[in-house]
Amino acid sequence: MNRIFFILFFLIGAILCSAQNHIVKDIDSLYKEDQFYAGVTYNLIGKQPEKLSQRGFSLGFHLGFIKDMPINKKRNIAIGVGLGYSANSFNQNLLIRKEDTGDFVYSIVENNNTYSKNKFSNHLIEVPIEFRWRTSTPTDYDFWRIYAGFKVGYVLTNTAKYKGDLGRFKYNDNNDFENFQYGLTLTAGYNTWNIHFYYALNSIFSKDADLNGEDIDINAIKIGLMFYIL
Template sequence: MKFRFLYIIIFLISFSIYSQKDSLNIDDYYADDQLYLSVHYSQLSEQPSAVSKSNFSYSLSTGFIKDIILNKEGTFSFAAGIGYGYDYFSHELKVDEFNNETSFSTASDITNNKFKVHNLEFPLEVRWRTSTAKEYSFWRIYTGVKFLYNLSNKFDYTSSNASEISYKNVSSFNNLQYGLTFSAGYDEFNINVFYGLTPIFKNASINEEAINTKVLKFGLIFYLL
């Protein structure tokens, strides 16, 4: 099913880029519709006390954003988009699923403990930039919120007897998440931060302590016409 979403995104990106070519008229309103690509170094924040920070983890995403101009100069706008995101986390929380119930623990004898997530993304942004209808290289500051709808999640680890354990679409995973976003930079190259506001698990605990783990991402985002 996630590939169907990718086809829809590709179609919308192509339509957006084609439409934008006719909208960039000098001394007129213009849209800064864009394809975006991002790569992030990711961490799990607000981990329970029994769990340390995640190991090397990363995230990738792509999609497009449609511009709605708020002033004639085109320096302020509102933007809404759709995209696809992939997250890979190496972590220390042991996740097991039995009879549609998720349990959490820690174990020093497991290795290759990781989980992978495929999300549909819905970014909403308020934008400021120094662009004009004929100037494509400019400074920008974009901030907003991004909603994530989970398409699939998979948790894997290797047990002490070298058996590979895998669980897909665990029941405690929070399928709808959101967080704050901030981007700033010049031309295509921009720093980007995502600060998750919702826990990745719902109604989850370990040793009677609530698991409020959230996602934090630092990286680069590229905006392409």
């Protein structure tokens, strides 16, 4: 399923950018840029405790709209504020199990051969805020861009799944996950291909989650591609 989404996002991005390049527009001295975005990322876990490791391909998919607000006469510098949706998965060896009391306990599965699936995932509504620089003009649609900013997201749902020697279980009621995620973003590139980077400033888990008596202070790092269209 992840591979299908990965391919679809690349196709959507290529189609959108190709459409943008072939649209003939009247010269607009008050033009704006890059107000819709679609992206795909490879998700990493930062600040990993001892023996925690990732396994498999952890993907993120991102869609949204950003209001582009130029702040200079040339309109190549702007502020962007938007609203988006993000779906993310993290394949790793942190086992999440629910006890009979309703509490969740965490442990490291050291032997990767004992399970075929172990991941947690989330879906977020996000608000990106960007400072935008580009080399665009009213008639030039192929340009360099550097967008740096901040993003805050609210987690709509989170899910933990396991399939292996211990059985098969799935949880979507774990309150140990942080409801809010926020971090720094940087997108840079030329025309269609833009590298996107996100570094979370807070932990994926709240202080209620602990591993061997210590907080699970891991954060999300996302690296991938971002596509834009007007």
